[in-house]
Amino acid sequence: MSNKPKGLTPSRRAFLKGAAAVGGSMAGGGAALAASPDPLIVEKQPWAQGTGDGVDASPYGLPIQYEGDVVRRNVEWLTADTISSINFTPIHALDGTITPQGCAFERHHSGAIDMRKEDFRLMINGLVDTPLVFSYADLERFPRENRTFFLECAANTGMEWAGAQLNGAQFTHGMIHNMEYSGVSLRSLLEEAGIKPEGKWVYVEGADASSNGRSIPLEKALDDCMIAFKANGEALRKEHGYPARLVVPGWEGNMWVKWIRRIEVTDQPIESREETSKYTDTLEDGTSRKWTWVMDAKSVVTSPSPQSPIKHGHGPLVITGLAWSGRGAITRVDVSKDGGKTWETARLANPGQPMALTRFYLDTTWTGEEMLLQSRAMDETGYVQPTKAMLRETRGENSIYHNNCIQTWWIKSNGEGENVEVS
Amino acid sequence: MSNKPKGLTPSRRAFLKGAAAVGGSMAGGGAALAASPDPLIVEKQPWAQGTGDGVDASPYGLPIQYEGDVVRRNVEWLTADTISSINFTPIHALDGTITPQGCAFERHHSGAIDMRKEDFRLMINGLVDTPLVFSYADLERFPRENRTFFLECAANTGMEWAGAQLNGAQFTHGMIHNMEYSGVSLRSLLEEAGIKPEGKWVYVEGADASSNGRSIPLEKALDDCMIAFKANGEALRKEHGYPARLVVPGWEGNMWVKWIRRIEVTDQPIESREETSKYTDTLEDGTSRKWTWVMDAKSVVTSPSPQSPIKHGHGPLVITGLAWSGRGAITRVDVSKDGGKTWETARLANPGQPMALTRFYLDTTWTGEEMLLQSRAMDETGYVQPTKAMLRETRGENSIYHNNCIQTWWIKSNGEGENVEVS
Numbered sequence: 074m075s076n077k078p079k080g081l082t083p084s085r086r087a088f089l090k091g092a093a094a095v096g097g098s099m100a101g102g103g104a105a106l107a108a109s110p111d112p113l114i115v116e117k118q119p120w121a122q123g124t125g126d127g128v129d130a131s132p133y134g135l136p137i138q139y140e141g142d143v144v145r146r147n148v149e150w151l152t153a154d155t156i157s158s159i160n161f162t163p164i165h166a167l168d169g170t171i172t173p174q175g176c177a178f179e180r181h182h183s184g185a186i187d188m189r190k191e192d193f194r195l196m197i198n199g200l201v202d203t204p205l206v207f208s209y210a211d212l213e214r215f216p217r218e219n220r221t222f223f224l225e226c227a228a229n230t231g232m233e234w235a236g237a238q239l240n241g242a243q244f245t246h247g248m249i250h251n252m253e254y255s256g257v258s259l260r261s262l263l264e265e266a267g268i269k270p271e272g273k274w275v276y277v278e279g280a281d282a283s284s285n286g287r288s289i290p291l292e293k294a295l296d297d298c299m300i301a302f303k304a305n306g307e308a309l310r311k312e313h314g315y316p317a318r319l320v321v322p323g324w325e326g327n328m329w330v331k332w333i334r335r336i337e338v339t340d341q342p343i344e345s346r347e348e349t350s351k352y353t354d355t356l357e358d359g360t361s362r363k364w365t366w367v368m369d370a371k372s373v374v375t376s377p378s379p380q381s382p383i384k385h386g387h388g389p390l391v392i393t394g395l396a397w398s399g400r401g402a403i404t405r406v407d408v409s410k411d412g413g414k415t416w417e418t419a420r421l422a423n424p425g426q427p428m429a430l431t432r433f434y435l436d437t438t439w440t441g442e443e444m445l446l447q448s449r450a451m452d453e454t455g456y457v458q459p460t461k462a463m464l465r466e467t468r469g470e471n472s473i474y475h476n477n478c479i480q481t482w483w484i485k486s487n488g489e490g491e492n493v494e495v496s
Numbered sequence: 497m498s499n500k501p502k503g504l505t506p507s508r509r510a511f512l513k514g515a516a517a518v519g520g521s522m523a524g525g526g527a528a529l530a531a532s533p534d535p536l537i538v539e540k541q542p543w544a545q546g547t548g549d550g551v552d553a554s555p556y557g558l559p560i561q562y563e564g565d566v567v568r569r570n571v572e573w574l575t576a577d578t579i580s581s582i583n584f585t586p587i588h589a590l591d592g593t594i595t596p597q598g599c600a601f602e603r604h605h606s607g608a609i610d611m612r613k614e615d616f617r618l619m620i621n622g623l624v625d626t627p628l629v630f631s632y633a634d635l636e637r638f639p640r641e642n643r644t645f646f647l648e649c650a651a652n653t654g655m656e657w658a659g660a661q662l663n664g665a666q667f668t669h670g671m672i673h674n675m676e677y678s679g680v681s682l683r684s685l686l687e688e689a690g691i692k693p694e695g696k697w698v699y700v701e702g703a704d705a706s707s708n709g710r711s712i713p714l715e716k717a718l719d720d721c722m723i724a725f726k727a728n729g730e731a732l733r734k735e736h737g738y739p740a741r742l743v744v745p746g747w748e749g750n751m752w753v754k755w756i757r758r759i760e761v762t763d764q765p766i767e768s769r770e771e772t773s774k775y776t777d778t779l780e781d782g783t784s785r786k787w788t789w790v791m792d793a794k795s796v797v798t799s800p801s802p803q804s805p806i807k808h809g810h811g812p813l814v815i816t817g818l819a820w821s822g823r824g825a826i827t828r829v830d831v832s833k834d835g836g837k838t839w840e841t842a843r844l845a846n847p848g849q850p851m852a853l854t855r856f857y858l859d860t861t862w863t864g865e866e867m868l869l870q871s872r873a874m875d876e877t878g879y880v881q882p883t884k885a886m887l888r889e890t891r892g893e894n895s896i897y898h899n900n901c902i903q904t905w906w907i908k909s910n911g912e913g914e915n916v917e918v919s
Contacts, residue, residue, distance in 0.1 A: 118617075118757060120703045125607025126735070127578025132567035134598040136556065137734040139612055144555035155550025167729040168678035169642045171594060175557040176730060184548025189562055194541075214812040216859045219592045219845040255591035255855075280543045305728065306590040307599060311560040312549070334541060389637040422642040432678075436639045 136175075142166070145178060148244060151232075156184035157283075159226065161247030164373070164395065165380040169422075170251055170430040171221075174310045177250035180226050182283030182347075185312040186332055193316050195262075195300070199276070199337035202267030209316050212300060215257040215265075220299065220322070221429045223397045225249040225368045227325035227352055227474035233461070235470045237481075237492040241380040245480060245492060246373040249397070251430035254320050256301035259294050263338070272338040276345075277319055280334040287328045288342035289321065293366075297322045300333065323399030323428040324366040325474070327352050357469030368399035370458050371477035372406055372433070372450035383439065383488030390439035392419075396431045398452035403431040405451040410437075412445030412481060412495040413460065419448070427453075444484040445495055461494060559598075565589070568601055571667060574655075579607035580706075582649065584670030587796070587818065588803040592845075593674055593853040594644075597733045600673035603649050605706030605770075608735040609755055616739050618685075618723070622699070622760035625690030632739050635723060638680040638688075643722065643745070644852045646820045648672040648791045650748035650775055650897035656884075658893045660904075660915040664803040668903060668915060669796040672820070674853035677743050679724035682717050686761070695761040699768070700742055703757040710751045711765035712744065716789075720745045723756065746822030746851040747789040748897070750775050780892030791822035793881050794900035795829055795856070795873035806862065806911030813862035815842075819854045821875035826854040828874040833860075835868030835904060835918040836883065842871070850876075867907040868918055884917060 136143065145160040152158040162178040179185065190209040198204040226248035232238045239245050263275070268291070275294045278286040289298070299320040302309060309315045314331025321328045327347060342348070342364075353361040374394040377383045383390065396403045403425035407416040419433040433448070450458045461478035468475075483493040559566065568583040575581040585601040602608065613632040621627040649671035655661045662668050686698070691714070698717045701709040712721070722743040725732060732738045737754025744751045750770060765771070765787075776784040797817040800806045806813065819826045826848035830839040842856040856871070873881045884901035906916040 118703050120609040120611060120755065121705045121707065124579045124705055125604065125609040127607055128568070128570050128581045128583040128602045128604060128735075129578045130608065130735070132569065132583075133559065134568070134600070134602075134733050134735060135558075136731060137610070137738050139738075140731045143730060145551070145557070146555065147551050155552045156547045158551045160551040160555075168640065168726045169676045169729045171676045171728045173597065173728050173730050175598075177557070179551045179557075181548065181551060184550060185553065186543040186548040187560070188543060210808050214808060214814060216843075217591065217814060217816070217845070217857055219855050253592045253594045280541050282544045282547055284544065303591040305594040305596050306592045307566060307596050308559060308563045310557050312551075312553070312557060315560050315562075332543065385633050385637060391637060391640060393640070420639075422640070432642055434640055 143176065145176060146243060148239065157182055159228070159248060161243045162250050163243050164247050164249070164375050165242040165378050167375070168393065168432070170395070170432050171305060172250035172252060174252070174304055174307070174313065177252065177313065178226070178248050179312045180248065180326065181281075181312070182285050183281050186281045187311060188280060188316065188332055190316045195317070195333055196335045197262060197266040197338070198335070199339050200269040200272035201263075201338050202269065205266045207262065209302070212257055212302065212317060215261045217255055217257055218299060219253060219255050221251065221253045221426065222320060222322045223249055223251045223428060223430045224326045224329055225397070227327055227368070230476040230478070230480075231473040233478070234472055234476055237494050240492050242373055242375050242378045243380055248326070249430075252304040253306070254299060254301040255303035255306075256299045256317070256320065259298035259300055259319070259336070262300065263294065263336070268338055271340045274339045274342050276337040276339050276343045277328075277330045277333060278335050279314070279330045280332040285327065285330055285347055286343060286345040287330065287347055288339070288345065289328060291338070293321070293324070323368060325352065325368055328366065352474060354468065354474050355471040357471065365475055368397070369475065369477045370396070370398035370400065370403065370450045370452040370456050372396035372448040372458060373480045374408070374446050374448050374482060377446065377484050377488070377490055378482050379490040379492060382490055383484065387440045388438060390437050392435040392437060392446065394433055394448050396425075396433055396448065396450035397429065398450065398456065399428055400456060401427045401453040403450055404453050406431070406433040407449045408435045409447040409449070410444040413447055413479065416449065425453070441486050443486055445493070446482040446484055447479050449479055462496070566599065568599060569666060571662065580605055582651070582671060584666045585673050586666050587670050587672070587798050588665045588801050590798070591816065591855070593818075593855050594728060595673035595675060597675070597727055597730070597736065600675065600736065601649070601671050602735045603671065603749065604704075604735070605708050606704050609704045610734060611703060611739060611755055613739045618740070618756055619758045620685060620689040620761070621758070622762055623692040623695035624686075624761050625692065628689045630685065632725070635680055635725065635740060638684045640678055640680055641722060642676060642678050644674065644676045644849065645743060645745045646672055646674045646851060646853045647749045647752055648820070650750055650791070653899040653901070653903075654896040656901070657895055657899055660917050663915050665796055665798050665801045666803055671749070672853070675727040676729070677722060677724035678726035678729075679722045679740070679743065682721035682723055682742070682759070685723065686717065686759070689761075691761055694763045697762045697765050699760040699762050699766045700751075700753045700756060701758050702737070702753045703755040708750070708753055708770055709766060709768040710753065710770055711762070711768065712751060714761070716744070716747070746791060748775065748791060751789065775897060777891065777897050778894040780894065788898055791820070792898065792900045793819070793821035793823065793826065793873045793875040793879050795819035795871040795881060796903045797831070797869050797871050797905060800869070800907050800911065800913055801905050802913040802915060805913055806907065810863045811861060813860050815858040815860060815869065817856055817871050819848075819856055819871065819873035820852070821873065821879065822851055823879060824876040825850045826873055827876050829854070829856040830872045831856075831858045832870040832872070833867040836870055836902065839872065848876070864909050866909055868916070869905045869907055870902050872902055885919070
């Protein structure tokens with residue numbers, strides 16, 4: 074690793090030596106145009122020779138064919154069957170903060186079911202004054218909210234406890250998405266049924282065969298949970314719980330029950346399969362933590378990374394990534410190029426929003442040196458994202474869930490990246 | 497029209513008489529469940545009997561088949577050929593503020609062209625120190641921004657000048673979309689080339705056959721314009737200018753040049769076809785206004801509306817819609833049920849953001865009375881959306897563009913809607 078000083082901010086003028094001066098020698102144009110010796114200047118452009126597609130070409134639009142690699146991918150060895158498995162958001166290829174539904178990862182316990190709005194029913198029962206069944210049309214008549222939240226699977230980065238395993242941000246950190254939800258507050262539905270004084274928890278379950286039942290403290294249920302029917306403006310996708318799912322801001326994705334069919338108010342947690350044999354964290358001494366609902370502050374550099382190598386020459390380089398916290402807003406992200414020895418504070422594209430993805434950028438200069446790229450998120454509670462070593466001290470290496478450690482990408486002098494650990 | 501008093505806020509308890517009490521008589525369940533006499537309670541649900549789709553079902557996800565009507569639609573009589581035409585965003589069926597790219601309207605002057613990133617070139621020439629040609633890879637090396645903006649075609653609502661023409665919010669107001677853009681500031685590229693002191697305008701053009709050239713004052717170009725390559729996190733769609741388009745916040749959509757190929761710094765406007773014979777506003781006396789770039793404050797009720805009738809019984813009703821202003825943030829939206837005689841202030845789902853769509857809701861009670869539904873937006877400059885009569889006073893009926901008048905939907909006692917004018 075080089076010991077070069079902290080990245081220099083490139084000067085505004087003569088920023089890109091790679092951009093070709095018009096009429097100048099292309100040979101002097103530098104690396105940025107190396108892919109094509111022909112600048113395809115205006116006179117040579119082919120697209121003005123004819124017409125393109127009409128507005129009837131695609132009533133529902135799809136990505137252009139050149140973006141065919143920007144898709145969800147699964148990892149075959151992770152589970153025995155795709156109906157109880159996971160795929161990953163291609164975060165290495167996205168920018169901004171919104172995750173398009175088409176790219177948003179899936180996790181199913183018994184597959185994505187096919188339910189018409191007309192067949193949807195949501196029962197609220199248990200310790201309530203009046204047990205109720207809501208149709209989808211009923212839900213639409215309650216006051217609606219719009220809020221943007223990340224959803225992270227508790228197992229995101231879960232394969233990395235014992236070492237650097239998966240070679241790409243999509244696979245190490247892609248069990249996450251971030252959408253603008255429209256729906257109604259869970260509170261409004263619970264109040265419609267009337268909660269009895271002894272009600273302290275809700276038990277939520279979905280209509281799929283797994284039912285995926287989870288217990289949620291009443292305080293959280295009444296605080297900010299939603300029953301959402303739209304994401305990024307349009308109906309939820311089948312694989313994300315169409316026609317309605319639970320939104321549990323900042324808490325592990327498993328609790329965001331899809332195809333939600335029942336909410337039972339109880340006086341204690343149910344201790345279901347999904348919160349005992351699964352979604353608990355086994356510690357070094359063999360005991361397990363439970364009720365670890367909140368997703369702690371975390372971040373990852375999405376580019377450059379193994380799936381998004383540096384393909385241009387030396388000079389200006391944009392390092393970018395995502396940060397998030399289940400405890401509130403991200404307030405700062407630092408980036409290290411030397412495996413955590415020195416840090417630079419990144420630029421947040423916009424002020425952090427509570428429990429939503431935050432995009433960060435570090436505008437820097439690269440002269441071909443190897444880098445051990447890391448990012449470190451801080452949230453409004455003062456929490457600082459830990460190193461893997463720090464996390465192992467308290468948690469050991471037997472956990473699957475809640476691995477929010479600092480990630481390291483080894484960026485080589487040829488621009489390629491690799492998932493590594495630093496001691 | 498009834499003269500009922502202003503909508504009453506429904507009480508929190510016993511909010512939905514339509515929701516079925518479990519075990520109670522379904523006949524007493526009311527209108528909200530009338531579509532199905534069977535509550536499909538938990539024991540009868542079919543989805544738990546088997547498994548669903550695996551995570552390999554759709555690497556790039558699509559809407560579920562039941563949402564097949566939520567698509568862009570064109571209106572055949574508007575233009576002679578779809579390659580120089582328009583289609584419309586299904587705003588009547590969306591919620592929240594983000595428009596998914598697949599639903600976002602298109603407007604082409606010579607069709608949507610097919611350009612690979614590798615073939616993209618952007619020239620900056622004219623009154624600059626160093627004319628430059630940027631590749632797509634070059635653009636990615638400049639500091640990036642993320643910002644959410646609406647894009648409205650200047651002709652949105654343009655068929656409505658002489659009367660109520662098109663029966664649905666999709667067709668009257670659907671030449672609009674709202675996305676989170678990622679890209680670089682136009683300022684950074686212009687500064688890289690170096691603007692000569694006599695440079696006062698930029699002339700921007702696209703790579704399609706129409707070229708769609710437009711003049712933009714340098715002040716705006718240096719203020720907040722972007723060259724965007726992503727929208728809602730992923731690559732721009734082909735029909736929205738892949739791989740890169742111009743973003744001109746708050747200004748008419750025609751200026752947001754797609755497939756951008758050239759930016760010429762000039763000392764005066766070019767007076768191109770797109771800003772002389774088109775995109776000017778013919779007034780009552782036969783003269784025309786030009787340089788009417790900013791989209792004034794505007795709003796529309798998206799539901800209930802002709803394409804989104806009230807299908808439930810009496811009781812709670814959610815009235816919702818969109819508001820926006822090219823001059824800044826929306827600060828307030830009022831809703832009238834009686835054609836503008838009386839107004840209620842709607843609830844903004846979130847505080848208005850500059851030059852972005854704002855979602856509003858009015859949570860009210862409907863007892864089957866006819867309504868003349870209107871919405872009226874106000875922005876941070878104090879501007880108030882005008883009535884059609886007010887707009888005609890100054891503009892006549894010969895314009896096509898910049899019709900931001902208050903829209904009226906006649907909601908009948910059977911819940912159906914119709915586009916009407918009120919005198």
